[in-house]
Amino acid sequence: MADIVIDRVRKSYGALTVLKDFSIEVADGEFVVLVGPSGCGKSTMLKILAGLEEASAGTIRIGGRDVTDLAPGDRDIAMVFQNHALYPHLTVASNMGFGLKMRGTPAAEINRRVQDAARILDVEHLLGRRPRQLSGGQRQRVALGRAIVREPQAFLMDEPLSNLDAKLRVHMRAEIGALHQRLGVTTIYVTHDQIEAMTMANRIVIMRDGEIQQIADPETMFERPANLFVAGFIGSPGMNFLTAEACNGQVQLFGQPVPVTAAAAGPVTIGLRPEHLEAGRGAVTFEARPVLVESLGSEKYLYFEAPEANRPPRRLARGDEDHRGDRLIARLMNAGPVAVGHPMTLSFDPSRLHVFDPASGRAIR
Amino acid sequence: MRTRPLPRLFLYASVILTCAILLFPIYWLVVTALSQPDQLRQLPPKFWPDQPRWSVFGAILAERPILLWLGNSALAAIGAVSISMVVSVLAGYSLSRFRVRGGQSLGLFILTAKMLPATLLVIPLFGIFRTTGLIGSMWSIILAHATLIIPFTTWMLKGYFDTIPRELEQAAMVDGCSPLGALVRVILPVSAPGLAATALYGFVLSWSDYAYARTFLTNAQGNWTANLGITTMKGEYISNWADISAAAILVALPILGIYLFLERYLVGGLTAGSEK
Numbered sequence: 299m300a301d302i303v304i305d306r307v308r309k310s311y312g313a314l315t316v317l318k319d320f321s322i323e324v325a326d327g328e329f330v331v332l333v334g335p336s337g338c339g340k341s342t343m344l345k346i347l348a349g350l351e352e353a354s355a356g357t358i359r360i361g362g363r364d365v366t367d368l369a370p371g372d373r374d375i376a377m378v379f380q381n382h383a384l385y386p387h388l389t390v391a392s393n394m395g396f397g398l399k400m401r402g403t404p405a406a407e408i409n410r411r412v413q414d415a416a417r418i419l420d421v422e423h424l425l426g427r428r429p430r431q432l433s434g435g436q437r438q439r440v441a442l443g444r445a446i447v448r449e450p451q452a453f454l455m456d457e458p459l460s461n462l463d464a465k466l467r468v469h470m471r472a473e474i475g476a477l478h479q480r481l482g483v484t485t486i487y488v489t490h491d492q493i494e495a496m497t498m499a500n501r502i503v504i505m506r507d508g509e510i511q512q513i514a515d516p517e518t519m520f521e522r523p524a525n526l527f528v529a530g531f532i533g534s535p536g537m538n539f540l541t542a543e544a545c546n547g548q549v550q551l552f553g554q555p556v557p558v559t560a561a562a563a564g565p566v567t568i569g570l571r572p573e574h575l576e577a578g579r580g581a582v583t584f585e586a587r588p589v590l591v592e593s594l595g596s597e598k599y600l601y602f603e604a605p606e607a608n609r610p611p612r613r614l615a616r617g618d619e620d621h622r623g624d625r626l627i628a629r630l631m632n633a634g635p636v637a638v639g640h641p642m643t644l645s646f647d648p649s650r651l652h653v654f655d656p657a658s659g660r661a662i663r
Numbered sequence: 664m665r666t667r668p669l670p671r672l673f674l675y676a677s678v679i680l681t682c683a684i685l686l687f688p689i690y691w692l693v694v695t696a697l698s699q700p701d702q703l704r705q706l707p708p709k710f711w712p713d714q715p716r717w718s719v720f721g722a723i724l725a726e727r728p729i730l731l732w733l734g735n736s737a738l739a740a741i742g743a744v745s746i747s748m749v750v751s752v753l754a755g756y757s758l759s760r761f762r763v764r765g766g767q768s769l770g771l772f773i774l775t776a777k778m779l780p781a782t783l784l785v786i787p788l789f790g791i792f793r794t795t796g797l798i799g800s801m802w803s804i805i806l807a808h809a810t811l812i813i814p815f816t817t818w819m820l821k822g823y824f825d826t827i828p829r830e831l832e833q834a835a836m837v838d839g840c841s842p843l844g845a846l847v848r849v850i851l852p853v854s855a856p857g858l859a860a861t862a863l864y865g866f867v868l869s870w871s872d873y874a875y876a877r878t879f880l881t882n883a884q885g886n887w888t889a890n891l892g893i894t895t896m897k898g899e900y901i902s903n904w905a906d907i908s909a910a911a912i913l914v915a916l917p918i919l920g921i922y923l924f925l926e927r928y929l930v931g932g933l934t935a936g937s938e939k
């Protein structure tokens with residue numbers, strides 16, 4: 299087990315720069331999740347950590363040792379791949395023991411450690427099979443087993459769950475979490491799924507176009523996003539955005555003055571999370587006419603039009619499954635019956651508002 | 664899925680017709696070998712001889728050093744295929760995995776080499792082998808066949824390696840293999856079906872060669888390959904087509920045997936299960 303220090307790592311393919319000055323210090327035993335949209339450089343960073351790609355600049359230290367120029371096998375890390383990458387010609391047991399065998403571990407010791415890992419992951423009955431005789435979830439478990447028998451300094455995982463169906467994914471998510479609790483091995487985990495990031499991470503690194511947007515624990519990421527991109531990326535459904543003019547610590551929202559931070563002045567983008575809107579009267583109250591209601595049982599998603607004056611000027615970056623267009627969403631718990639087209643009273647607490655500079659995207663506090 | 668009867672009938676008819684066209688010469692070869700020499704030209708032709716002359720095989724084996732020729736053919740093919748496989752595994756793997764400057768044009772260059780007819784290369788090769796003193800030796804034919812085989816096998820193997828996910832060797836490298844170790848311990852075992860098919864193809868190329876053997880080995884009777892030997896049976900005084908056909912069958916049998924032996928590797932989808 300070890301800490302990992304990534305210091306100003308850069309990566310270019312010819313003229314294309316896919317990683318820009320990536321730096322982070324990961325503490326011993328920490329579970330850090332790299333998250334961001336497709337193509338933002340997550341896998342590239344992980345491969346550089348593993349030694350499978352060479353960094354164009356920067357250094358990497360694992361457990362105090364500079365590994366920047368070491369071969370993957372000499373870095374004492376284990377990697378779990380999206381397509382699990384089990385060796386198809388070897389049995390499950392040989393797959394798990396392969397890394398130890400390469401390091402010249404005695405057969406008895408390999409056997410003991412494979413048995414131990416198999417017991418932890420509940421794959422003991424599969425040890426004699428080949429990968430093609432396993433289900434998707436079993437394969438991914440064996441891939442995890444291959445990583446843990448090595449007892450490496452760190453685990454690197456590149457979207458290990460994205461080939462599994464939704465239910466199994468939730469299950470394996472919990473299992474990886476439990477495994478991390480049990481073994482306490484420093485883990486760097488890549489995903490494009492913000493829910494995976496929020497549920498598993500000690501700290502999240504949000505990336506976009508090869509650049510770190512914010513590094514924070516899940517709570518902070520949700521409560522205090524550093525910029526518009528992070529605000530739109532984290533949360534489901536994503537944050538509502540409104541435009542307004544700030545003056546003397548006030549903005550006009552839904553036709554009424556609302557207090558915001560005094561640091562804001564001039565045009566601003568206001569962010570308000572769907573879960574911070576409530577049915578009924580509150581600190582700031584307004585009337586809305588739902589154009590669509592999605593009921594998920596205990597909670598309802600209410601879609602309504604933003605007032606003309608507050609319409610966001612451009613499409614703002616949001617999560618994948620967001621198709622609300624210019625409409626706003628309220629996520630209401632136990633709201634009672636809601637009729638489409640009938641005006642209803644909504645409210646929010648102005649201290650929940652996020653204020654962003656529309657030009658730079660940065661949060662204003 | 665259900666197919667309507669008419670297209671289905673058409674499908675079977677064309678399969679049968681194709682097989683008939685492909686298999687008829689082989690069938691006729693057998694008929695010719697087993698007929699009395701004087702029955703061959705009779706009209707109407709007989710589709711199976713009255714008294715199949717099974718003794719023809721024993722007779723030609725006693726008469727000609729066919730086993731020696733077959734041995735030479737095997738030696739040439741095994742030698743050429745061994746060299747070719749070593750070269751084309753490394754070359755095909757490099758072409759598949761590494762982005763080398765000019766790698767693409769290099770690959771195309773190899774491809775053009777395989778478009779040249781073998782006869783075009785006979786004369787320069789003859790010159791080279793004469794200066795190196797290899798004319799008449801088995802090495803001439805082994806090396807010449809390797810030049811014939813390598814372009815094909817390199818491209819076949821490149822195509823096969825392209826289908827194997829890179830994550831496999833990346834996993835092997837994280838597990839402590841060197842790049843060459845990952846190739847030997849993971850990629851090659853996983854490629855067994857591709858390697859078998861490629862080797863068989865190279866073997867057939869070498870086995871069926873006549874032009875090179877004719878050019879490089881003519882004056883060294885002890886090194887004749889089967890194909891070269893058989894053609895000398897023709898027309899010394901009169902051509903005995905029954906004997907020649909019987910010899911041709913003996914030459915074809917080893918290929919058939921190898922094919923049957925390798926079949927399980929050829930069809931085995933060993934990579935199934937390496938991806939999702």
Ligand SMILES: Nc1ncnc2c1ncn2[C@@H]1O[C@H](COP(=O)(O)OP(=O)(O)OP(=O)(O)O)[C@@H](O)[C@H]1O
Nearest residue numbers: 311314316334335336337338339340341342343490
């Ligand atoms: N070998 C390469 N040559 C050129 N460009 C590359 C190469 N490998 C990756 N890239 C580019 O680098 C960028 C980052 O790729 P990377 O695989 O790290 O993305 P990612 O964040 O893992 O995305 P995903 O979520 O889709 O896996 C992409 O724009 C990709 O096109």
Ligand SMILES: [Mg+2]
Nearest residue numbers: 340341342456
């Ligand atoms: Mg990726």
